[in-house]
Amino acid sequence: VTTQTSPRRGRPIGAPGDLLANNRSTRGRVSQHTRRGGVLDSVAPGSPAARAGIKAGDIITTVNGHRLRDVVDFQFYAADALVDLGVLRGDKPGVETITILRDTAQDIGLAFQDPTFSPIRECNNHCPFCFIDQLPAEMRTSLYIRDDDYRYSFLYGNFVTLTNLNKRDWVRLAEQKLSPLYVSVHSTDHELRSILLGNSKVPNILDQLDRLAELGIRTHTQIVVCPGLNDGEALEKTIRDLTDRHPNVVSVGVVPVGLTRTPEEILDSPAAACSRILPSARNLNLRQFRTEEATEVIALVESFQRRLRRALGKSVVYASDEFFLLAKTEVPDAAIYDGFPQYENGIGMVRDFLDDWSTRRAGCAPDLRNRKPTVITGKMFAQSLSSTIDEWASWCGADVQVVSLENSFFGPRVTVAGLLTGRDILSAADQFRGDLIVLPAFMLDKTGQRLVDSVTPAELESELGRPVSFAGTMTELTSAVATR
Numbered sequence: 001v002t003t004q005t006s007p008r009r010g011r012p013i014g015a016p017g018d019l020l021a022n023n024r025s026t027r028g029r030v031s032q033h034t035r036r037g038g039v040l041d042s043v044a045p046g047s048p049a050a051r052a053g054i055k056a057g058d059i060i061t062t063v064n065g066h067r068l069r070d071v072v073d074f075q076f077y078a079a080d081a082l083v084d085l086g087v088l089r090g091d092k093p094g095v096e097t098i099t100i101l102r103d104t105a106q107d108i109g110l111a112f113q114d115p116t117f118s119p120i121r122e123c124n125n126h127c128p129f130c131f132i133d134q135l136p137a138e139m140r141t142s143l144y145i146r147d148d149d150y151r152y153s154f155l156y157g158n159f160v161t162l163t164n165l166n167k168r169d170w171v172r173l174a175e176q177k178l179s180p181l182y183v184s185v186h187s188t189d190h191e192l193r194s195i196l197l198g199n200s201k202v203p204n205i206l207d208q209l210d211r212l213a214e215l216g217i218r219t220h221t222q223i224v225v226c227p228g229l230n231d232g233e234a235l236e237k238t239i240r241d242l243t244d245r246h247p248n249v250v251s252v253g254v255v256p257v258g259l260t261r262t263p264e265e266i267l268d269s270p271a272a273a274c275s276r277i278l279p280s281a282r283n284l285n286l287r288q289f290r291t292e293e294a295t296e297v298i299a300l301v302e303s304f305q306r307r308l309r310r311a312l313g314k315s316v317v318y319a320s321d322e323f324f325l326l327a328k329t330e331v332p333d334a335a336i337y338d339g340f341p342q343y344e345n346g347i348g349m350v351r352d353f354l355d356d357w358s359t360r361r362a363g364c365a366p367d368l369r370n371r372k373p374t375v376i377t378g379k380m381f382a383q384s385l386s387s388t389i390d391e392w393a394s395w396c397g398a399d400v401q402v403v404s405l406e407n408s409f410f411g412p413r414v415t416v417a418g419l420l421t422g423r424d425i426l427s428a429a430d431q432f433r434g435d436l437i438v439l440p441a442f443m444l445d446k447t448g449q450r451l452v453d454s455v456t457p458a459e460l461e462s463e464l465g466r467p468v469s470f471a472g473t474m475t476e477l478t479s480a481v482a483t484r
């Protein structure tokens, strides 16, 4: 099974649980951490660390006298040419000090098993739209972790709410200047944000963003918009408050709420005891966007973009691809995305897909006349994909079948391809007539090893009796089909 990734997707952003795949984790708890330091996963052959005799499985406890809490500490304190490492080894008592002298341009060569050496920081919120409350059982266990850890935000671009920062965190942020951070704002109206986060004790987000700016820390922000709650005037105020803070607020992503189940459905279900949703969420009337509402959000974002592009030469605020698909409107040109600062948040992926195809089809077509792939997608992108796939088939000659699947696992409200599960694929297997199955690359976790319901690509291949590839662009599709 080949996993194709586009260069832009190389940035490791996403659920931290994906990076904790080696841990035994249960709902909200991660084990196998050591408070003594960080366990090494590997040591790069020939690196300064390897030459100093450091090995996988060793535990790094200190760097230049500083106790290590996580990889961020390691990066911060090990930046010098002369590095003293405190090392614990299974076969030796006590901590050994190993000194490494290296060229600072050269990587020291250590990879840790986990980015944090103590359990990941979880959120203290009760968002009525919390994705985790909507998850069915039997998903990847790491998906049940309510990550709200600013260190993962710094390392991998995970969005955090900043509601759980304590004094020590602020001291650390001031010292290490962890920038940029990715912040879920939702609304700059304090009361409304409290409702959206289900937390009456949320700190004032604008004060927090300003404080980060004073520390030299920039932020990428997102607004998860719930129709009837924080859209309209509330959204306008939020966008204005955030874009007024540019360049410290680098970008503002506007994303529609995703609902597999409403709070009412969750609270009425037998598993409600496990839910964190507050009973008051029942009255919020949470629902998904309608076409005309999505159009209004796009119009609002575009009015800000026009003003900001005139004043600053950049958009700063961006509507997610899902809004354009909901509104059945064309996505903007690539220039509007200013280098795609929130690509991994689903902002600009469709434009990237279309532009990739424009470039690819202008090039030499491979002869794929004897290839019969089945390409699978979710309902939301099916129409746009089908017309591009038709062009592609005429271009290269492949006998392609496109199958758009309903999400039977999360329910028909979920139409994005990335949340299709292994079980959705397997239950539709008798529809597939291709000799190669190509799935959306976004179905895979960040390690490329599992789908959202823990099914592996190898299990899919075995059950389907055919090779399975993953592709996110037409270039990747072409290469997947050509190499089979």
Ligand code: SF4
Residues within 6 Å of the ligand: 123, 124, 125, 126, 127, 129, 130, 131, 132, 145, 146, 147, 148, 161, 197
């Ligand atoms: S959506 Fe809200 S409740 Fe759920 S994990 Fe994120 S911050 Fe916590």
